[in-house]
Amino acid sequence: MDNFVRDKLTEWNFSEYIDRFKDEEIDKESFLLLDEKAFANLIPKLGPRYKFQEKHKAIQKELENDGTATDSQVQTSSTMAWASLDQAAAPSISPQGKRKNPPTFPSTSTPPKQPCFSKPTQPTSKFERQAMKAAETCVTQVLEKLKTLPKKEFIDYLKGKMTKLRTGVKNKVLVGVFGKTGAGKSSLINAILGEPNCLPNGANISACTSVMIQVEANMTNYSYEAEIEFISKKEWEDDIKSHQDVMSDENDNKNEELVRVATAKIQAFYGKDGVGKSLKDLMKGEHFREIPEFLSPTNTVKMISCGTASELSGKIACYTRSDNKMAVKHYWPLVKCVTIKVPNTKELLEHIVLLDLPGTGDCNKTRDNMWKSHLSQCSSVWIVNDIQRAASEREPWMILESSFSYLIQGGECENITFICTKTDDINPKNYLGSPVLKNTELHLDLEKKGAAERKRGCIQHRNEQAKIMLGERFNDEVVKKKPFIQMEKIFQVFTVSAEEFQNDENPILEQEQTEIPQLKQVLEDMNERHSKTAVKDYISGVYGILSLIKAANSNDSTMVEMKSNMYQLLKDSLEEQLSTITSLMTKHYNDLKKLLSEGVANSKKSCLQIAKEKVITPEARKDGRGYHRTLSSLCRNKGFCRSTNGDITDLNKTLAESMYAAINEKFAVIFPNAGTTGESIYKKICNFSIISDNMAKEWENTPMSLYLMFLTTEEHFLKDKLKRDVLLRKKVIYESLTDEVQIIMCPCYEEASKISGKGTLKKTQELLVKHIDSSKNPMFDNAQKKMLEGFENLREYIEQTLRTELLESLKRSLKTPNSLSLPDVSEQLENMETYKMLALRERTSQI
Numbered sequence: 001m002d003n004f005v006r007d008k009l010t011e012w013n014f015s016e017y018i019d020r021f022k023d024e025e026i027d028k029e030s031f032l033l034l035d036e037k038a039f040a041n042l043i044p045k046l047g048p049r050y051k052f053q054e055k056h057k058a059i060q061k062e063l064e065n066d067g068t069a070t071d072s073q074v075q076t077s078s079t080m081a082w083a084s085l086d087q088a089a090a091p092s093i094s095p096q097g098k099r100k101n102p103p104t105f106p107s108t109s110t111p112p113k114q115p116c117f118s119k120p121t122q123p124t125s126k127f128e129r130q131a132m133k134a135a136e137t138c139v140t141q142v143l144e145k146l147k148t149l150p151k152k153e154f155i156d157y158l159k160g161k162m163t164k165l166r167t168g169v170k171n172k173v174l175v176g177v178f179g180k181t182g183a184g185k186s187s188l189i190n191a192i193l194g195e196p197n198c199l200p201n202g203a204n205i206s207a208c209t210s211v212m213i214q215v216e217a218n219m220t221n222y223s224y225e226a227e228i229e230f231i232s233k234k235e236w237e238d239d240i241k242s243h244q245d246v247m248s249d250e251n252d253n254k255n256e257e258l259v260r261v262a263t264a265k266i267q268a269f270y271g272k273d274g275v276g277k278s279l280k281d282l283m284k285g286e287h288f289r290e291i292p293e294f295l296s297p298t299n300t301v302k303m304i305s306c307g308t309a310s311e312l313s314g315k316i317a318c319y320t321r322s323d324n325k326m327a328v329k330h331y332w333p334l335v336k337c338v339t340i341k342v343p344n345t346k347e348l349l350e351h352i353v354l355l356d357l358p359g360t361g362d363c364n365k366t367r368d369n370m371w372k373s374h375l376s377q378c379s380s381v382w383i384v385n386d387i388q389r390a391a392s393e394r395e396p397w398m399i400l401e402s403s404f405s406y407l408i409q410g411g412e413c414e415n416i417t418f419i420c421t422k423t424d425d426i427n428p429k430n431y432l433g434s435p436v437l438k439n440t441e442l443h444l445d446l447e448k449k450g451a452a453e454r455k456r457g458c459i460q461h462r463n464e465q466a467k468i469m470l471g472e473r474f475n476d477e478v479v480k481k482k483p484f485i486q487m488e489k490i491f492q493v494f495t496v497s498a499e500e501f502q503n504d505e506n507p508i509l510e511q512e513q514t515e516i517p518q519l520k521q522v523l524e525d526m527n528e529r530h531s532k533t534a535v536k537d538y539i540s541g542v543y544g545i546l547s548l549i550k551a552a553n554s555n556d557s558t559m560v561e562m563k564s565n566m567y568q569l570l571k572d573s574l575e576e577q578l579s580t581i582t583s584l585m586t587k588h589y590n591d592l593k594k595l596l597s598e599g600v601a602n603s604k605k606s607c608l609q610i611a612k613e614k615v616i617t618p619e620a621r622k623d624g625r626g627y628h629r630t631l632s633s634l635c636r637n638k639g640f641c642r643s644t645n646g647d648i649t650d651l652n653k654t655l656a657e658s659m660y661a662a663i664n665e666k667f668a669v670i671f672p673n674a675g676t677t678g679e680s681i682y683k684k685i686c687n688f689s690i691i692s693d694n695m696a697k698e699w700e701n702t703p704m705s706l707y708l709m710f711l712t713t714e715e716h717f718l719k720d721k722l723k724r725d726v727l728l729r730k731k732v733i734y735e736s737l738t739d740e741v742q743i744i745m746c747p748c749y750e751e752a753s754k755i756s757g758k759g760t761l762k763k764t765q766e767l768l769v770k771h772i773d774s775s776k777n778p779m780f781d782n783a784q785k786k787m788l789e790g791f792e793n794l795r796e797y798i799e800q801t802l803r804t805e806l807l808e809s810l811k812r813s814l815k816t817p818n819s820l821s822l823p824d825v826s827e828q829l830e831n832m833e834t835y836k837m838l839a840l841r842e843r844t845s846q847i
Contacts, residue, residue: 002027002028004027004028004031005021005026005027005028005031006018008031008059009021012051012052012055014043014048014052017042017043017048020042020043021042024041024042026042032059034056039052039053039056128532128535131535131539131834131835132535132538132539134831134832134834134835135538135539135542135543135832135835137828137831138542138546138825138828138831138832139162139165139542141828142162142545142546142549142823142825142828143159143162143163145823145825146158146159146162146823147159149821149822149823154552154812154816155822157812158545158548158549158822161541161545162542162545165538165541165542165545171724172216172351172352172353172530173351173352173353173379173380173526173527173530174352174353174355174374174377174378174379174380175352175353175354175355175378175379175380175381175382175523175526176355176357176374176375176378176380176381176382176407176413177189177354177355177356177357177381177382177384178357178381178382178383178384178396178399178400178403179383179384179385179396180385180395180396182386183384183385183386183421184384184386184421184422184498185356185384186199186200186356187421187498187499188384188419188421188496188498188516188519189215189354189356190498191496191498191501191502191516192348192516192519192520192523193215193342193345193348195309195342196309196502197309197310197313198215198224198309198312198313198340198342199213199215199313199340199356200313200316200317200320200321211319211320211321211332211335211337211338211358212336212337212338212355212356212357212358212370212371212374213320213337213338213339213340213355213356214337214338214339214340214353214354214355214356215339215340215342215349215353215354215355215356216339216340216341216342216349216352216353216354217341217342217343217345217346217348217349217350217352218341218342218343218345219346219350221343222343222344223305223306223307223341223343224305224306224307224308224309224311224312224340224341224342224343225303225304225305225306225312225340225341226303226304226305226312226315226316226319226338226339226340226341227301227302227303227338227339227341228293228301228302228303228304228316228319228331228335228337228338229300229301229335229336229337229338229339230291230293230294230300230301230302230334230335230336231334231335231336232300233283233294233295236283236294236333236334237279237283239265239333240266240279240282240283241279242262242633242636243262243263243265243266244262244279245756246258246259246262246629247259247262247263247266247275258629258630258633263275265333266282266333268330268332268333269287269329269330269331269333269334270282270287290329291331291334294334302319304316309342312340316338316340318330318331318332319331319332319335319338320332320335320338336370337370347524347527347528348520348523348524348527349523349527350527350530350531351526351527351530351531351534352523352526352527352530355374355378357371357374357375358371368637368640368641368642371642372406372640375403375406375407375411376406376407376410376411376412376731377411377412378407378411378412378413379412379413379414380413380414380415380416380417380526381407381413381415381416381417382417382418382419383396383399383400383416383417383418383419384419384421385418385419385420385421386420386421386422386425387420387421387422387423387425387462387463387466387495388422388425390418390420390466390469390470391466391469391470391473396418397473397477398647399647400416400477400478401477401478402647402648402650403648404478404482405653405660405734408485408673409660409664409667409668409734410731410734410735411673411731412673412727412731413673414490414673414674415489415490415491415492415674416474416490416491416492417491417492417493417494417522418470418474418491418492418493418494419493419494419495419496419519420463420466420470420493420494420495420496421496421497421498422497422499423459423462423463423495423496423497423500423509423514424459424497424499424500424508424509426455426458426459426462428446428451428454428455428457428458431458431462432446432447432454432458442457442461445457446458452506452508455508456508456509456513459497459508459509459513460513462495463495466493466495467493467495470493471491471493474491478491482664485668489674489675490674494515494518494519495515496514496515496516496519497509497514497515497516498514498516500513500514501514501516501517537717537720539832539835540713540716541713541717542832543709543713543829543832543835544709544710544712544713544714545710545713546825546828546829546832547706547707547709547710547829548706548707548709548710548812548813549822549823549825550706550825550826550829551703551704551706551707551710551813552813552816552822553821553822553823553824553825554703556703559703559704562699562702562704563704563707563814563815564814566695566699566704566707566814567810567814567815569695570690570691570695570711570810570814571807571810573690573691573692573695574690574802574803574806574807574810577688577689577690577802578799578802578803580684580688581684581685581688581795581798581799581802582795582799584679584681584684585681585791585794585795585798586795587679588666588670588679588681588791589788589791589792589795591666592663592666592667592670592787592788592791593784593788595662595663595666596659596662596663596784596787596788597784598662599658599659599660599661599662599663599780599784600659600780600781600783600784602658602659602661602662603655603656603657603658603659603776603780604776604777604780606658607655607657607658607772607776607780608769608772608773608776610654610655610657610658611651611654611655611768611769611772612769614654615634615649615651615654616631616651616765616768616769617765627761628760628761628764630643630649631752631761631764631765631768632752632753632755632760632764634649634651634749635748635749635750635752635753635764636749636753638652638742638745638746638749639651639652639741639742639745639749640652650738651745651768652738652739652741652742652745653738653741655741655745655772655779656737656738656741656780656783659737659780659783659784660737663787667734671726671727671730671734681726681794681798682723682726685719685722685723685726685798686719686723688715688719688802689715690711690715690806691708691711691712691715695708696708707813707814710809710813711806711809711810711813714805714806714809715806715809718801718802718805718806722798722801722802725797725801726794726798729790729793729794729797730794732790733787733790733791733794736783736786736787736790737783737786737787739786740779740782740783740786741779741780741783743782744775744778744779744782745771745772745775745779747771748767748768748771748772748775751767752764752767752768755767
């Protein structure tokens with residue numbers, strides 16, 4: 001203990017704890033690094049502990065904000081802040097979904113003074129900027145020194161490690177935004193971005209909702225940019241064939257909705273005359289002269305750059321929506337995806353991509369596959385719906401239900417947010433006069449107030465009621481049907497008004513009451529967490545490499561034997577730790593095998609009945625009107641079809657339904673999307689370490705601690721990589737049941753897709769039933785085998801990766817000779833000493 005700690009405890013009237021702090025060897029640096037866990041150990045009683053926490057926070061804030069602080073004070077403040085980086089604040093949301101004490105937000109329309117592009121990720125707070133600047137300076141200085149040395153394997157290894165640190169973060173967090181036409185998705189996103197005219201919006205939108213729009217930050221300049229990716233020429237040709245087939249259908253029971261979509265797409269690109277032309281005429285190059293990117297075999301992306309959001313919105317309208325009032329040609333039928341890059345949105349979208357996911361489909365295989373792929377990558381999903389129909393309308397819940405397996409078990413979604421839009425659209429007289437509210441205290445109270453207050457009161461009351469009803473419906477629609485889902489961890493509701501948020505003249509609602517600021521804060525918090533992790537990784541990596549160089553440059557002859565001993569101890573520890581992973585995954589394998597066997601037995605008994613009821617001969621389509629086209633589209637797309645109203649029909653997944661029902665609960669325990677469970681693979685990877693506490697303590701005050709520093713950072717990077725890899729492989733493992741079913745069903749799908757003419761529906765249904773009945777035994781046996789093989793391959797991959805990578809790190813650090821004539825990095829290491837706690841701290845952030 002030093003005088004600083006003693007003086008502070010005395011000043012704050014905590015003298016009785018001086019001996020306790022002394023016993024724990026708390027000096028000034030560690031005092032400023034204390035967190036809540038340490039508070040509990042040092043000051044057991046709640047009353048004094050809370051008082052101490054408040055004073056501790058005050059001194060942290062004082063050091064951070066004091067511009068006249070000395071360098072050492074600022075450095076200490078930085079260290080203190082870094083110690084709590086992985087405790088980035090989550091949005092403070094009430095049980096009903098409303099943020100408490102929301103902050104105010106500056107306009108994003110004014111360009112910042114400095115360019116927002118930087119690589120690697122640049123932090124914004126003072127202590128983060130200082131830490132990154134010190135780390136980047138160290139990397140530059142050491143790389144310059146390494147360049148002057150003769151080419152050797154170890155030198156190349158060091159240069160490669162340091163160069164790799166500069167590559168920056170590639171992965172981004174995807175937020176999927178669902179909502180049918182007119183729900184207010186575009187207006188919502190525009191309000192959040194602070195750009196009223198960024199995303200094209202309007203009422204005349206039809207099949208163009210098939211176009212997926214990605215919104216992300218422009219980190220290179222101040223332009224508003226769009227990247228338009230087209231489908232291939234072959235895909236468009238297949239699309240036309242399908243549309244012509246639909247439009248030429250003479251069956252009395254033809255599907256009018258599919259005919260409408262097909263006609264709209266042909267007319268949008270070719271005009272009204274295109275409907276009657278032949279496929280050969282429609283595929284002539286003259287139709288595509290204005291979009292040469294479409295015909296290019298290598299460059300299928302068109303770039304558009306504008307100075308304002310309105311200008312960009314106007315230029316991309318023909319690629320994203322169908323509007324009969326537009327005189328220009330429509331290209332959206334040929335578009336796969338549009339990526340919009342918005343400047344000055346670093347705080348919101350540097351690491352975030354907003355995916356405007358089309359809630360409707362048009363039986364296009366390419367878009368459907370892309371839709372499924374992106375859906376499985378979403379970390380968060382926003383379901384947008386007009387508040388007047390939010391609780392009663394079936395469509396949003398239908399989309400959620402049919403998408404659920406792609407989002408959760410077969411994806412990485414951590415939370416689902418229901419957003420009620422247009423909350424300002426209310427008639428107070430009608431609302432207060434409803435039978436439910438008439439003569440209530442609310443009615444009597446608001447009737448005495450002015451028009452603005454009365455409307456505001458009605459809005460707020462309806463908002464709260466909507467949150468309650470949506471919570472109850474989510475519980476009934478999802479939680480009760482899927483017991484592995486915990487509502488309090490995954491679901492929240494916001495009630496927003498983009499109109500009132502952007503209303504500068506006599507607004508009814510205050511900014512906070514529109515809840516747009518709360519949604520912005522959700523994105524900012526998400527973005528900040530990702531940014532802090534990236535910065536933390538960078539600094540941790542720098543410190544580890546500097547430690548290795550410093551250790552390898554030592555002339556201490558006694559280290560030869562110590563390195564040899566450490567190598568053997570860590571090698572033995574590696575095998576011991578790997579055995580714990582093997583043990584856990586073997587247990588999971590056996591459990592899955594048992595559950596899958598039960599699922600296979602149930603599937604063989606009930607698959608045909610389930611397939612008939614849900615897909616082949618559904619009761620709702622008993623008359624068969626137009627349903628043969630749905631089945632035909634499903635067969636052309638290998639068992640999957642996303643209809644014009646957003647409903648998903650997936651025969652493969654339906655056939656595997658009993659198998660999924662058998663494993664879902666166990667699968668959620670093994671592969672949770674958010675956090676960890678006691679038996680999760682993520683938890684086991686987090687706890688994995690070849691460096692025990694006893695080892696670290698034994699070599700703490702020796703030169704060998706530098707090697708341990710390097711190995712610790714290597715271990716952390718490897719574990720983070722593994723956790724990401726496990727998530728990606730988890731999706732493949734989960735979908736393997738459906739994939740194997742699809743393989744067995746494909747010959748039937750191909751044959752069924754060729755059926756045409758009178759009796760198409762009946763013939764298709766009979767063919768599907770016959771094939772399922774004759775193939776069900778190998779279908780489900782193979783599916784079980786495939787999933788178990790995938791899980792076993794995952795175990796082998798984890799073990800092999802940990803063993804190979806860590807043995808390589810042990811070899812590079814402990815098997816190299818001493819005194820390699822490496823550059824002296826003492827100064828750089830001393831400069832980074834301030835941030836040592838960052839490099840040492842165990843990073844336990846989850847995927």
